[in-house]
Amino acid sequence: MKKALITGISGQDGSYLAELLLEKDYEVHGLVKSLNREDVEQHWRISGIIDNLSLHGCDITNNEQVVSVFSSVMPDEVYHLASNVQPRLIFEEDKNTFDINFLGTFNLLHAVKKYKDNCRLYCAGSSLMFGRVHVSPQNENTPMNPTTPYGIGKVAAHHFVRMYREAYGVYACTGILFNHESPRREDIFLPRKITKAVANIKSGKQDKLLLGDIEIKRDWAYAGDVVESMWLMLQQDIPDDFVIGSSELHSIKELLQIAFEFVDLNWQDYVVLDSGLLRNIEYVNLCADSRKAREKLGWTPKVHFKELVELMVQYDLEMVKMKK
Numbered sequence: 001m002k003k004a005l006i007t008g009i010s011g012q013d014g015s016y017l018a019e020l021l022l023e024k025d026y027e028v029h030g031l032v033k034s035l036n037r038e039d040v041e042q043h044w045r046i047s048g049i050i051d052n053l054s055l056h057g058c059d060i061t062n063n064e065q066v067v068s069v070f071s072s073v074m075p076d077e078v079y080h081l082a083s084n085v086q087p088r089l090i091f092e093e094d095k096n097t098f099d100i101n102f103l104g105t106f107n108l109l110h111a112v113k114k115y116k117d118n119c120r121l122y123c124a125g126s127s128l129m130f131g132r133v134h135v136s137p138q139n140e141n142t143p144m145n146p147t148t149p150y151g152i153g154k155v156a157a158h159h160f161v162r163m164y165r166e167a168y169g170v171y172a173c174t175g176i177l178f179n180h181e182s183p184r185r186e187d188i189f190l191p192r193k194i195t196k197a198v199a200n201i202k203s204g205k206q207d208k209l210l211l212g213d214i215e216i217k218r219d220w221a222y223a224g225d226v227v228e229s230m231w232l233m234l235q236q237d238i239p240d241d242f243v244i245g246s247s248e249l250h251s252i253k254e255l256l257q258i259a260f261e262f263v264d265l266n267w268q269d270y271v272v273l274d275s276g277l278l279r280n281i282e283y284v285n286l287c288a289d290s291r292k293a294r295e296k297l298g299w300t301p302k303v304h305f306k307e308l309v310e311l312m313v314q315y316d317l318e319m320v321k322m323k324k
Contacts, residue, residue, distance in 0.1 A: 005075040007031045007060055007104065008082035009053070012184040013124065015045035017079055017227040022052055024231075029073050031058040031082065045184050060104035070111035077234050080108050080123045084150070094149035101153030102160075109164045109172060117170060120234045123161050125176040127219070127245070127286045129154045136285035137219075139243055140176070140292060162241070171239045175230055178245030178288040181308060182223040183315035190252065191220065192312065195259055199316035201270055202263040209270055212277035214252040219287045221246040222303035222311075232297040242297065245288025250305050258309040263317070 004021050008014045009030025021028050034042055035057045037050060046053065056069045060082045070078075084100040105123050112119045128151035129144050146152045157174075164170040185192040190211075200206035221244070229244045260267035293299045303311070 003027045003075045004077045005029045006079045012223050013081045016224045029054045061099050063107045066107040067111050071115045078121045097149040098153040102156045105157035120171040123174045125174040126154045127178040137287035137289035139289035173239040174241045176243045178219040180221040180223045180226040195312040196316045198259045199320045203320045208272050210274045217249040217251045219245045221301050222308045225301045229299045242293040243288050246301050249287050259313050262310050262313045
């Protein structure tokens with residue numbers, strides 16, 4: 001039985017990945033901030049599988065704590081998903097954002113090299129590593145031009161992953177992940193904010209939805225599909241980095257149309273545009289060229305954009321009914 005260690009196991013991606021690895025008969029360990037299993041706010045995504053997991057309290061930026069957990073578990077595979085990506089805090093908490101995204105990766109690379117150099121390490125990257133782009137779509141060779149503490153931290157971590165791979169022979173790789181959503185996404189992220197609002201409006205609990213620029217386009221995939229690519233990356237003979245995304249661009253307006261049509265409403269009757277919600281830095285033309293992942297990993301997204309939006313709206317409708 002293989003042993004896997006997941007950082008950020010109680011997050012969206014971590015919870016889907018934990019389920020996938022349990023289905024594959026792994027012994028699954030996870031790093032969490034709190035070991036209190038009654039902490040619903042932190043553990044709700046893994047509540048259904050928590051009895052099958054071994055959880056460890058750990059600050060991912062603390063090297064001693066990371067080494068202590070790693071050396072006690074001695075995993076065969078590590079999936080580093082923990083990060084700080086709250087959209088409106090990445091500038092306000094710039095040092096903390098950088099530290100979590102860089103130091104966590106460094107600490108894990110150090111632990112693998114020192115205690116179990118045959119352990120395989122996956123690190124979650126981000127489309128924000130590309131930042132302002134001049135070429136679209138983006139692949140593994142596209143120049144990186146990050147413009148946020150989050151993106152800069154991820155690029156620094158990515159270079160350390162490659163350095164440890166080339167200099168020390170560590171099996172380490174980066175999945176450069178574009179936007180991916182699910183019903184387990186927090187509502188600080190726009191797609192979930194929209195689908196929750198649609199459910200509340202349909203149920204009479206909300207009158208309007210305030211949004212900024214609805215013409216912005218994003219590459220949105222389903223988180224449940226994305227975590228499969230993580231596992232596939234660690235099953236290859238030779239470690240490598242891969243861009244992962246749907247390879248399709250869809251606007252916020254399209255998302256609104258699908259979400260409101262699902263509940264037989266017209267989005268234009270409820271959406272109010274608010275210039276105060278416009279971002280100082282906005283990204284355009286961020287679209288994944290995932291051909292390498294399709295060809296070398298055999299990975300393809302199974303849930304497409306319309307299905308994803310409807311899945312999220314349906315979930316939020318059910319949540320509204322449960323709260324009545």
